[in-house]
Amino acid sequence: MKSNIAEMMIAPSLLASNQSCFGQEVERAERSGADWLHLDIMDGHFVPNLSFGPQVVKAIRPLTNLFFDAHLMCSQPELLLEPFAKAGADEIIVHVELGEQVQCLIHKIKSLGKKVGLAINPPTAIAAVQPFIEQIDLLLVMTVNPGFGGQEFISECLPKIQQAQAWRREKALSYRISVDGGINDQTAAECAHVGADTFVAGTSLFGAPSLKTVVQKMRQIVNENQH
């Protein structure tokens, strides 16, 4: 590992898999050499789409040792923290846009023994996450407006990654900087260049003929662009 650079994680997003056979897709993700599995949880209110719930997570948990990164795009995440923790999530990510609830949610996730992630949407200023950076394990910089896979990467989000990296270095913190939305080889390289170390990708990974080949290629390209 290069000095001062967090180990890279590649996290295929299950949302983009063939949902008629989640079990096989999870096993395919593990065989590809990916590090994590990203679980997009949508409630039809915080975002205008629905995905899947804790029952699905519980059903796939015994099939893999991949780290489960559960991203709650939900207006009332407090109702879901315990169900997702019990179902086998390793990390639970909530949105900074929830405002006053955020501190309480962070405490609750920690009390459940899970890693804490905080997500930020493209229109939200990076200053919103600053009060929490000493308490989190991961910052998820959304590089599309959440709700749907297959959208185009918003490059205006790159300065947020750069700021998160600057804070991490200045304060000697160790939170991961994850990017999510429109991530492919090229956009992963751009994000790695400014400090991202964790790469969530749906369409570019699950949509490829060989998941293993694209995971290997993304790993190589990120490695060449981290500094």
Ligand SMILES: O=C(CO)[C@@H](O)[C@H](O)COP(=O)(O)O
């Ligand atoms: O959270 C989300 C969407 O809300 C993402 O995880 C996407 O599902 C990533 O999909 P691609 O943009 O890579 O297709």
